[in-house]
Amino acid sequence: MDILLISVKYELELLSRNLKLLNDQIHCLRNDFEMHYAKVWSELNDDSESVSEEIEEEFTDSKEDELIAISFDIPKIYYSSFLITCYSFIEQRLFKICDSSGVKVCVGIKEFDSKGKGIFKIKTFLKKAIGYQFQNNDWNELCKFNKLRNYLVHNGNEIGINDGDLHSDKMPKSKICGMDLKMDINKELYDYLKINILIQSFEYCEKIIPTNKYCEHILELTERLLIPCILKLKQQ
Numbered sequence: 001m002d003i004l005l006i007s008v009k010y011e012l013e014l015l016s017r018n019l020k021l022l023n024d025q026i027h028c029l030r031n032d033f034e035m036h037y038a039k040v041w042s043e044l045n046d047d048s049e050s051v052s053e054e055i056e057e058e059f060t061d062s063k064e065d066e067l068i069a070i071s072f073d074i075p076k077i078y079y080s081s082f083l084i085t086c087y088s089f090i091e092q093r094l095f096k097i098c099d100s101s102g103v104k105v106c107v108g109i110k111e112f113d114s115k116g117k118g119i120f121k122i123k124t125f126l127k128k129a130i131g132y133q134f135q136n137n138d139w140n141e142l143c144k145f146n147k148l149r150n151y152l153v154h155n156g157n158e159i160g161i162n163d164g165d166l167h168s169d170k171m172p173k174s175k176i177c178g179m180d181l182k183m184d185i186n187k188e189l190y191d192y193l194k195i196n197i198l199i200q201s202f203e204y205c206e207k208i209i210p211t212n213k214y215c216e217h218i219l220e221l222t223e224r225l226l227i228p229c230i231l232k233l234k235q236q
Helices: 002-047 053-101 119-130 136-155 187-195 212-234
Strands: 173-176 179-182 199-201 206-208
Touching: 002 053, 002 212, 053 119, 053 136, 053 206, 053 212, 119 136, 119 212, 136 187, 136 206, 136 212, 187 199
Parallel strands: none
Antiparallel strands: 173 179, 199 206
């Protein structure tokens, strides 16, 4: 179990380094973007005494398109991938912790029959095997993270519009193109995303745009879920 503890701590450090590399890359792209457009604009002004309105408008539109890509599209891809990786890491390591410990409920974690799957199966197994329970706040946060991960995997980052019952309270309402529309997402998840500032509104849609701050929050949650569990099993 000591080897497992060392291994998990090392893997957490690798995840932290990976997140820092992602941030560094995003910052580099932003700096390159600013330098590139400053150079282009300078060259345009040097080539002619006055830049026509048409060229200036084309320049501005191109700059705005790339700015959106760097500010939203690239972080969306990088951070979403990181979060999906984090969730898989939590689930797989919790399963490995249970399996490596050798604790059983008549059978080990692999053969354990539970109505739930994934993290829910692991939670039930740990409670029955050794009476271990995650901290309520951490478990509730993991369940919300589970819903976010599932949405990203199955639906992507863009939040769809629901054409069904506009009076249903099960789905949140948002203003798109000046109209109040029902969003095709669970209201509890939508509220969670709003609280963590993970939703960006665009002219024709809303998108889930994960942030570095949220990724750091999930890394901290990952450590709080895994390390105490390993230490508890060491006592068995």
